[in-house]
Amino acid sequence: MEIKIEGLEAKIGDTPILRGVDLTMKSGEVHALMGPNGSGKSTLSNVVFGHPSYEVTGGRVLVDGEDILEMEPHERARLGLFLAFQYPVEISGVTVGRFLRRAVEIRFEGEKEVRTKGFLKDLREAMDFMEIDQQFINRYLNEGFSGGEKKRMEILQMLMLQPQFSILDETDSGLDIDALSVVARGVNKLRDQDFGALIITHYQRILDHIKPDYVHIMYQGRIVTSGGGELVTELEKSGYEWVREQYGREEEVHE
Amino acid sequence: MKNNTVGEVFTGVDGLGNYIQSLPEPDWMRETRMAALKRFNEVQWPDTAVEEWRRSDISSYDFNAYNMRGAKQSAVADPADPPKDAELAGSIRFEGPDAVATSLDSELAAQGVVFEPLSEFVLQNSANHSGSITKATKAVRDLIMDSINKADNKLKLWHYAGWTHGVVLYVPRFIEIKKSFVLDFLEDGDAVLSAPQIFVVLEEGARVEVIQRVHGADEGEVLLNESVDIHIGDGAACRYVALHNLNIDSSSFGTTLARIARDGHLHHGIAAFGSMFTKYRVDAELNGPGSDVLLDGIYYPAEDQHVDLRTVQTHFAPKCASHALYRGAIRDEAHGVYQGLIYVGEEGSETDAYLTNNNLLLNDGAQADSIPCLQIHTNDVKCSHGSTTGKLNRSEVFYLASRGFSPEEAEEILLQGFYEPIVARLPGAVQEEIRELIAERFVPVQTL
Numbered sequence: 159m160e161i162k163i164e165g166l167e168a169k170i171g172d173t174p175i176l177r178g179v180d181l182t183m184k185s186g187e188v189h190a191l192m193g194p195n196g197s198g199k200s201t202l203s204n205v206v207f208g209h210p211s212y213e214v215t216g217g218r219v220l221v222d223g224e225d226i227l228e229m230e231p232h233e234r235a236r237l238g239l240f241l242a243f244q245y246p247v248e249i250s251g252v253t254v255g256r257f258l259r260r261a262v263e264i265r266f267e268g269e270k271e272v273r274t275k276g277f278l279k280d281l282r283e284a285m286d287f288m289e290i291d292q293q294f295i296n297r298y299l300n301e302g303f304s305g306g307e308k309k310r311m312e313i314l315q316m317l318m319l320q321p322q323f324s325i326l327d328e329t330d331s332g333l334d335i336d337a338l339s340v341v342a343r344g345v346n347k348l349r350d351q352d353f354g355a356l357i358i359t360h361y362q363r364i365l366d367h368i369k370p371d372y373v374h375i376m377y378q379g380r381i382v383t384s385g386g387g388e389l390v391t392e393l394e395k396s397g398y399e400w401v402r403e404q405y406g407r408e409e410e411v412h413e
Numbered sequence: 414m415k416n417n418t419v420g421e422v423f424t425g426v427d428g429l430g431n432y433i434q435s436l437p438e439p440d441w442m443r444e445t446r447m448a449a450l451k452r453f454n455e456v457q458w459p460d461t462a463v464e465e466w467r468r469s470d471i472s473s474y475d476f477n478a479y480n481m482r483g484a485k486q487s488a489v490a491d492p493a494d495p496p497k498d499a500e501l502a503g504s505i506r507f508e509g510p511d512a513v514a515t516s517l518d519s520e521l522a523a524q525g526v527v528f529e530p531l532s533e534f535v536l537q538n539s540a541n542h543s544g545s546i547t548k549a550t551k552a553v554r555d556l557i558m559d560s561i562n563k564a565d566n567k568l569k570l571w572h573y574a575g576w577t578h579g580v581v582l583y584v585p586r587f588i589e590i591k592k593s594f595v596l597d598f599l600e601d602g603d604a605v606l607s608a609p610q611i612f613v614v615l616e617e618g619a620r621v622e623v624i625q626r627v628h629g630a631d632e633g634e635v636l637l638n639e640s641v642d643i644h645i646g647d648g649a650a651c652r653y654v655a656l657h658n659l660n661i662d663s664s665s666f667g668t669t670l671a672r673i674a675r676d677g678h679l680h681h682g683i684a685a686f687g688s689m690f691t692k693y694r695v696d697a698e699l700n701g702p703g704s705d706v707l708l709d710g711i712y713y714p715a716e717d718q719h720v721d722l723r724t725v726q727t728h729f730a731p732k733c734a735s736h737a738l739y740r741g742a743i744r745d746e747a748h749g750v751y752q753g754l755i756y757v758g759e760e761g762s763e764t765d766a767y768l769t770n771n772n773l774l775l776n777d778g779a780q781a782d783s784i785p786c787l788q789i790h791t792n793d794v795k796c797s798h799g800s801t802t803g804k805l806n807r808s809e810v811f812y813l814a815s816r817g818f819s820p821e822e823a824e825e826i827l828l829q830g831f832y833e834p835i836v837a838r839l840p841g842a843v844q845e846e847i848r849e850l851i852a853e854r855f856v857p858v859q860t861l
Contacts, residue, residue: 230814232815236817241815247808249812250834
């Protein structure tokens, strides 16, 4: 799968957030998207998935050549895209088991028989791998979960749904080092030619566990520079201050 | 067996006295009807000046327009028949006021459990009968008189004067019954008054589960005016779930009053789906220390439906717990009303009580009123209430969409999920039925 974002502009209310994002990613690649708070990283993930709060004002998002911006969110998901939420919502009254069984059915509709037959076995294995207690199968999705449990649940869903490309929106935020390594283990497990990921993060910490092939830095609604792992090292050393100095546009800075 | 005057029909209110006289009932029952009739004649129909009826205006009803007749005695199947469904402790099925099938597990019958149509039970009282029947008769009479004395509105008194059919379930001391009793009411006919009366009497340590299903024919206007009286003895436990699904031309009035003695338990549930107009009240009286009560309610009014449900948790003894959870999703032009009262008397120290009401308004025309109320006359209590009224959460829909769920399916899952914490703790036998009724009524928000 190839995702090609071209000149993407979006606003929430009257406030422009994305001001022309260009980014090309493929299955088989792991990209990191870094940047200071408020630079538009999470907006990018929401806009790619069609969150109704954002209005796209320009540009295209092509998935294997097809513009997905006119598609409904669920249609985008069914292409094989996955979004691990920064703040997963609680779905009361819907158990993890029931929710995932149906999600797997939808994802693998053509091969339903095969996939749903071994569903519970697969789920249990994936839960073991993510160090999630099996009792969570019968709990309501995310209801009463700790922050770390919610993030692990996102990755568990990703393992079960096997997307071709996944956007992880600040999955590392609020995680202690143990939880972080479990989350990273989940991502690394899927890592192969048929899986790509965009890891959105404020910190370099998660990138010690998931080595990105490409690193992009976002600032004021644009990707201002891209490179390899050396960018992470640079950020670690100097913080985001040099990004502001080098790429900040005075006229667009608003408080 | 004597037959009553099958086929003779009486009009709802004016014919009440003649109706009572026509019934071949023994004096003790007729006296209760006459006592109710006397008070009935003394009080006015509830109007919107009364807080409990403020949002449910019944002034447009012509209660004389509904006809009633008593149950046929001859239609009753032989109670000695073994249950058709071995999974059930017993079942009774009514078509209109007539019991067309009845069964009771023979072992339970041998243990003194009484389970039969009320009109038959009342008639048998004049014949020879066992100790259980005598105790049951006394309990039934006491419950009726207690309810008449406490009745604070004319509809309830109308019911006790003119009940048309019903059920008695009496469980002797320490008989614990794991299987369910099922009461099926199929309401049929047009401009018909149906006034079923159900008694559940549990002696000390008894345990029982009752499922009541009220269904209507597709057409015909039925006026339901039911009453359920429950007595839960020391340490006894009762689960009672009522599923109401009359057609949209019908109206449902009713009350359930449960009296719970020391260390007794009640789990009551009501799922109100049908009827254009519903006004139902569930009273739980915690009369003995250590007793506890759980009151569950589900409603899902649509179109022009009006559903007004009230719960009353009355603490007359110390160290009791009571919780009420009522949830309703409301769409179209429908109106949902929930009124909840926690009353703690002077004797109710160390009470633990709360009530919660959650409403989902599925579109702009839908309306919800939530009126919780606490009246506390002692210190050292833990009482609270919470109510929420909101819309379907778009963030949750988006989350599910990001996993491939269509908006329609996402909304249906969220709606089922809204009710699920209640549904999942009701008896297994009704869970699927309730989920299916919710699914049948579901309409995606975009199309509203």
